Amino acid sequence: MDKPDTPTKSGDPRVFFELFNEVGIISQLSRALFEARLPDGLLVTHFSVVNHLARLGDGKTPLEIANAFQVPKTTMTHTLAGLEKAGFITTEPNADDKRSKRIKLTKAGHAFRDQAVQLLGPDLERLAQEIALEDAAAALPFLRSLRTYLDNNRAD
Amino acid sequence: MDKPDTPTKSGDPRVFFELFNEVGIISQLSRALFEARLPDGLLVTHFSVVNHLARLGDGKTPLEIANAFQVPKTTMTHTLAGLEKAGFITTEPNADDKRSKRIKLTKAGHAFRDQAVQLLGPDLERLAQEIALEDAAAALPFLRSLRTYLDNNRAD
DNA sequence: CTTGATTAGTTCGACTTCGTACTATATATA
DNA sequence: TATATATAGTACGAAGTCGAACTAATCAAG
Numbered sequence A, B: 001m002d003k004p005d006t007p008t009k010s011g012d013p014r015v016f017f018e019l020f021n022e023v024g025i026i027s028q029l030s031r032a033l034f035e036a037r038l039p040d041g042l043l044v045t046h047f048s049v050v051n052h053l054a055r056l057g058d059g060k061t062p063l064e065i066a067n068a069f070q071v072p073k074t075t076m077t078h079t080l081a082g083l084e085k086a087g088f089i090t091t092e093p094n095a096d097d098k099r100s101k102r103i104k105l106t107k108a109g110h111a112f113r114d115q116a117v118q119l120l121g122p123d124l125e126r127l128a129q130e131i132a133l134e135d136a137a138a139a140l141p142f143l144r145s146l147r148t149y150l151d152n153n154r155a156d
Numbered sequence C: 001c002t003t004g005a006t007t008a009g010t011t012c013g014a015c016t017t018c019g020t021a022c023t024a025t026a027t028a029t030a
Numbered sequence D: 001t002a003t004a005t006a007t008a009g010t011a012c013g014a015a016g017t018c019g020a021a022c023t024a025a026t027c028a029a030g
Helices: A014-037 A044-056 A062-069 A073-085 A107-130 A133-152 B013-037 B044-056 B062-069 B073-085 B107-130 B133-152
Strands: A089-093 A101-105 B089-093 B101-105
Touching: A014 A044, A014 A107, A014 B013, A014 B044, A014 B107, A014 B133, A044 A062, A044 A073, A044 A101, A044 A107, A044 B013, A062 A073, A062 A101, A073 A089, A101 A107, A107 B013, A107 B133, A133 B013, A133 B107, A133 B133, B013 B044, B013 B107, B044 B062, B044 B073, B044 B101, B044 B107, B062 B073, B062 B101, B073 B089, B101 B107
Parallel strands: none
Antiparallel strands: A089 A101, B089 B101
């Protein structure tokens, strides 16, 4: 009896449709923006992995990195192969588990990350002039909770 | 001289880094969620195109549809080929321009769209129980403005 | 009307993504 | 210890995405 008298269901799905649609397009466009600033064959995924290792510390295993980015481990194998070919990482044996590896950032990897951040800077500063930083910061908790929900409810 | 006394730059880029990171993961996870509800070989892109034609009217050209989704026309050729093979669209000659086509939704295409919306309903209702609809609605204007900004500032 | 430049759409090739199957190592159980 | 199960990583193949080059049709300029 506490049902509202509108004919639409309580959770009007159209808001979510539009939400996911906007998110998808932003993902696509921001990816293109980032990649326009990166050296030739390097993608956002490459930068993201290097950035992750630079911020949280290297020595992680491929699987740990794959889990951090919610991608299959086969995808991470491919991404890491590209980073190794570029000279940005090296792989070392994992003393704790001989099946595994530890990924280390090289000097070139750190330099790549610093340079990319610097090249992206002007774009982000211009963005900050149009999109208030507070608005972006205010949206983050919502996006985090949405991501967490989706993450916890995969593949029922 | 109006610079704040913190060492970080005025537009701290880390907020945007995290913002785009969350958006990317949400895009990826929501895509997977949607596709788990769609018939075998059909992707979110297929649904999105059919939904677009159902909501805004069919008879659009492939290029118009490609522009609406910000994808290259070659990608749309591929997507439309899949939809035609599935029997959800037909192509008719464009009387105004013989190089072009007009894309029409078939009955099966409408049915596919209605059924997909219905199948997605329970997921979205469950989502609405965890993520307040008001929060989603509140985030939309910000996401729209971000998308618009990125859209207007592509490829300088 | 004819020539040159544009545009709509397709084909082709390179690349990313990711599921399946496999190998090697680790862990649990008898 | 022996065996079964689970896990880390790779190899391979199928499918999506997209840039470059191409064809056909349109438009602009003389």
